[in-house]
Amino acid sequence: MEVFSDVVCPFCGCLCDDLEITVENNKIIKTKNSCAISLSKFMHHEDNRLNYPTVDGRRTDLVEAINESAKILASAKRPLIYGLSSTECEAINRSIELAELIGGVIDSTASVCHGPTIITEQSIGLIKSTLGEIKNRADLIIFWGSNPTESHLRHLTRYSMFPTGLFTPEGRKNRFIVAVDVRKTKLSRIVDLFLEIEPNKDFELISALRAIVRGVKIEAEQVSGIPINILKELAERMKKARFGVVFYGLGLTQSEMGDMNVNAAVGLVSDLNHHTKFVILPMRGHFNVAGANTVSSWLSGYPFAIDYSRGYSRYNPGEFTAVDLLERKEADAALIIASDPVAHFPASAVEHLTKIPLITIDQKVNMTTLLSRIVIPAATVGIEADGTAYRMDGIPIRLKKIIEPSEGILPDSEILKMMIDKIRVLKGGY
Amino acid sequence: MNEVVVTLISARTIEQGIGLEIGKTSEQYQNSVSVIELNPSDFESLEISEGETVEVESDYGSVLVKCRSSQDVPKGRAFMPYGPWANKLFSSSTRCSGMPQLKGIKVRVKAAKGLKMPSIVELIDELRRL
Structure with a gap:
């Protein structure tokens, strides 16, 4: 029996790095410090696994699966590479190399979660800090369209509500916590102020707060379902905070005009910095979605939605984002890495995925693998393979390998390297 | 037939997270995401019992799911966890942002007594026939 300490959880953007995992005979038998989802991830990582590669539903070996994938990708005119957020940085690096090699479009799951955040970050920037700084200093925390309790x-326990810090020695007592949401949640029951707003009215509410912070008189009695006196009190509290934070989620990005919502929220935080220290952080979902954007930015200059069809990188969300490319029925082949777009894209985008040769690299059976022409099983990153991932605040953290994968099951990065090598041969050594 | 028009919000849940880590084809995952929650008053107006199948229809598609009553959901709104059932209702239009609108769309909910909710395998078979 071996106990691994300081294990990093490869589930969400928190990348909790204090897990203790007990392994016996190459099997995980116990976890400590795991949340309910992390517990499920570690204890069920062997369930519903893909055990061997398949081509057209027929069991095959890795070499044939790679060769067939290479033929499809090398001959495609408009191949799409999609996923990336649930793998480590080396695999993301390889994916971008592959996209350039085949002149494809590459996009990550960021486009359907915090894509509007990334667009804003590229255009006007985000005023951010680390989660450690927030734990130690923040006395006003606003969860806007985000619900960490689900x-x-x-x-909440590690960074934002309960922990004691250098300047927050009494933990919860030192923080005023606000939740803004369209329905009651477990979070809304434990905060100091809950604003239940009307759906698709975030932009109006943020704009009203900006106006109040700037000293403009508002004539309306309520905005987005919230009485103006409550907004005035909140604006005053924001200005007087020692260190304020907005943690926002998909409530802003996936509602009507998501990019405008994020733009307005960043504007509010920017205005508040004339009065006090205020930061804004997106609650990134997948454990390495921040890494997908970061690595992609190093290598191509752009964080997502990149087209290599002209031999160099071009960036255009709305054109080179996966849902748009599929909706226009443009892609003629797709390679999916560590993602399940068939389960998570709107129906009409999924429809085109069913019409083109689909290659999927994943650990488990999912809706996309069930519809794929080629399926290649991979080792689980953070359990059976090591690598680097970026926490939601942009801190890179090394994931550990704690058990050996089954024989013949390789990490994503090695599978992608084999694919790249084969395609180079097919393209005459390019 | 009784029908309510509500604003649909989709989002993450703990049960969905636990289920997807077991596997997308697992019973836990399917049970966690094939559901719509309505405010008790909207729920009562459909004259159905807890867990009964309803048809949810948007301008872009329709799906059969089980229906639950929840005090957390305000009147006139509805909640569904992310997943293949909810995604049958959303448009792929992204207004040039890359992001489809997955929260805040109008849907019609009506009782579907006697109709069976599709399983994940049936959803896949449906896609294979496209």
Whole structure:
């Protein structure tokens, strides 16, 4: 029996790095410090696994699966590479190399979660800080369209609500916590102020707060379902905070005009910095979605939605984002890495995925693998393979390998390298 | 037939997270995401019992799911966890942002007594026939 300490959880953007995992005979038998989802990830990582590669539903070996994938990708005119957020940085690096080699479009799951955040970050920037700084200093925390009690289960205990810090020695007592949401949640029951707003009215509410912070008189009695006196009190509290934070989620990005919502929220935080220290952080979902954007930015200059069809990188969300490319029925082949777009894209985008040769690299059976022409099983990153991932605040953290994968099951990065090598041969050594 | 028009919000849940880590074809995952929650008053107006199948229809598609009553959901709104059932209702239009609108769309909900909700395998078979 071996106990691994300081294990990093490869589930959400919190990348909790204090897990203790007990392994016996190459099997995980116990976890400590895991949240409910992390527990499920570690204890069920062997369930519903892909055990061997398949081509057209027929069991095959890795070499044939790679060769067939290479033929499809090398001959495609408009191949799409999609996923990336649930793998480590080396595999993301390889994916971008592959996209350039085949002149394809590459996009990550960021486009359907915090894509509007990335667009804003590229255009006007985000005023951010690390989660450690927030834990130690922040006395006003606003969760806007985000609910860590369902999606980032240890966020409140590790960083934002309960922990004691250098300038927050009494933990919860030193923080005023606000939740803004369209329905009641577990979070809304434990905060100091809950604003239940009307759906698709975030932009109006943020704009009203900006106006109040700037000293403009608002004539309306309520905005987005919230009485103006409550907004005035909140604006005053924001200006007087020692260190304020907006943690926002998909409530802003996936509602109507998501990019405008994020733009307005960043504007509010920018305005508040004339009065005090205020930062804004997106609650990134997949454990390495921040890494997908970061690595992609190093290598191509752009964070997602990149087209290599002209031999160099071009960036255009709305054109080179996966849902748009599929909706226009443009892609003629797709390679999916560590993602399940068939389960998570709107129906009409999924429809085109069913019409083109689909190659999927994943650990488990999912809706996309069930519809794929070629399926290649991979080792689980952070359990059976090591690598680097970026936490939601941009801190890179090394994931550990704690058990050996089954024989013949390789990490994503090695599978992608084999694919790249084969395609180079097919393209005459290019 | 009784029908309510509500604004649909989709989002993550703990049960969905636990289920997807077991596997997308697992019973836990399917049970966690094939559901719509309505405010008790909207729920009562459909004259159905807890867990009964309803048809949810948007301008872009329709799907059969089980229906639950929840005090957390305000009147006139509805909640569904992310997943293949909810995604049958959303448009792929992204207004040039890359992001489809997955929250805040109008849907019609009506009782579908006697109709069976599709399983994940049936959803896949449906896609294979396209």
